[in-house]
Amino acid sequence: MKYLPAIEIGPDNQPARASIIWLHGLGASGDDFASLVPELKQMLGIASNNIRFIFPNAAEIPVTINGGVSMPAWYDILDMPTQIQAGESAERKINQRQLISSANDIQHLIDREIERGIKSDQILILGFSQGGAVAYHAALTYPQPLAGLAGLSTYFPILTAPNEFSPSKNNQSIDIQIYHGTLDGVVDQSLGLKAQHDLTTLGYQTQYQDYPMEHQVCYEQIQDIAQWILAKLN
Numbered sequence: 001m002k003y004l005p006a007i008e009i010g011p012d013n014q015p016a017r018a019s020i021i022w023l024h025g026l027g028a029s030g031d032d033f034a035s036l037v038p039e040l041k042q043m044l045g046i047a048s049n050n051i052r053f054i055f056p057n058a059a060e061i062p063v064t065i066n067g068g069v070s071m072p073a074w075y076d077i078l079d080m081p082t083q084i085q086a087g088e089s090a091e092r093k094i095n096q097r098q099l100i101s102s103a104n105d106i107q108h109l110i111d112r113e114i115e116r117g118i119k120s121d122q123i124l125i126l127g128f129s130q131g132g133a134v135a136y137h138a139a140l141t142y143p144q145p146l147a148g149l150a151g152l153s154t155y156f157p158i159l160t161a162p163n164e165f166s167p168s169k170n171n172q173s174i175d176i177q178i179y180h181g182t183l184d185g186v187v188d189q190s191l192g193l194k195a196q197h198d199l200t201t202l203g204y205q206t207q208y209q210d211y212p213m214e215h216q217v218c219y220e221q222i223q224d225i226a227q228w229i230l231a232k233l234n
Contacts (some may be wrong), residue, residue: 003112004105006056007034015147016052018122018147018233019113021106023056023131026063027071030055036222043226051233052118056109058102058131074102074134082198089233090165090205099134104137110135110146120144122233126225129187129215136195140204143168148232150225153187153215156195165201176206177228179221186215 007030010016024032034055041048058072065077075098080091106125113123124147127135132154137150149171159165176199180192189210196208211218 001108001112003108004056004058006030006054008055009034009037009053011049011051014049016116016118016199017050018124019052019054019118020079020126020229020233021054021056021113022125023074023106023111023125023127024058024072025129025131026077027066028128029072030057036217039222040133040226041225044229047230047233051229052107052113056106061098070079070177073097074130077130092155092157094133094157096157096164099137099157100159100164102134103138103141106134107142110138110142114144121147122227124148124150124232125148126152127154128217129154133157137165138198139174140167140171141165142171144195145170146174148177148228150177150179150228151192151195152179152217152221153181153184153192154195155187155191156198158198172203173205175228177225177231178206178208179224180210181210181213181215181218182210183212183214 022033031225037053060070061073061075062068063076065080076095077092079093090135096097114120125139132151139146178192178196180189182189190231196206199206211221
């Protein structure tokens with residue numbers, strides 16, 4: 001099996017008992033969130049001693065909305081509104097086949113963690129922006145129960161092709177956290193709220209938290225994520 005390249009930060013001098021897989025956004029890399037690990041470890045305290053952090057890197061592909069320039073991307077974005085008027089949708093037109101392929105790649109990383117001795121219910125999946133859309137689909141269709149799922153400044157694409165989103169019954173009760181900036185000019189907050197609405201309609205339980213920030217993460221949010229990690233990984 002060929003796995004996505006990833007940055008791994010494991011526990012020091014002891015085996016991992018839990019794993020966190022965290023996906024970056026468009027044009028970024030695993031380094032973006034790997035840099036948060038020292039801060040997270042301080043917040044988590046001794047609980048971080050047993051956690052393996054995994055930050056996969058997306059392949060470079062041409063991205064239509066950026067003039068066809070190649071960059072790290074989980075899937076191509078074909079079109080998106082440049083200005084959003086009241087009552088208009090902020091939905092993106094995406095390459096759904098590529099999104100599903102990336103979600104499968106993340107599921108292979110989950111499989112590997114289980115093979116390395118991590119129980120599935122001790123694995124958290126997080127994703128920022130474009131990576132969040134992949135995280136949603138990877139986690140919700142995964143056949144074994146996971147510890148939790150977090151979408152950061154992201155959206156939940158409703159796939160139009162038949163059978164491309166087949167939810168797993170074992171993750172119907174997964175803990176879903178949604179974090180979004182009220183000033184986000186890249187992924188409008190309406191898309192975060194729509195994700196919550198669509199997921200609730202599908203029968204999932206979600207928690208939504210917003211912050212006075214743009215398309216980014218902030219200290220208060222990282223604190224909230226750390227508290228969530230402590231609650232879910234035990």
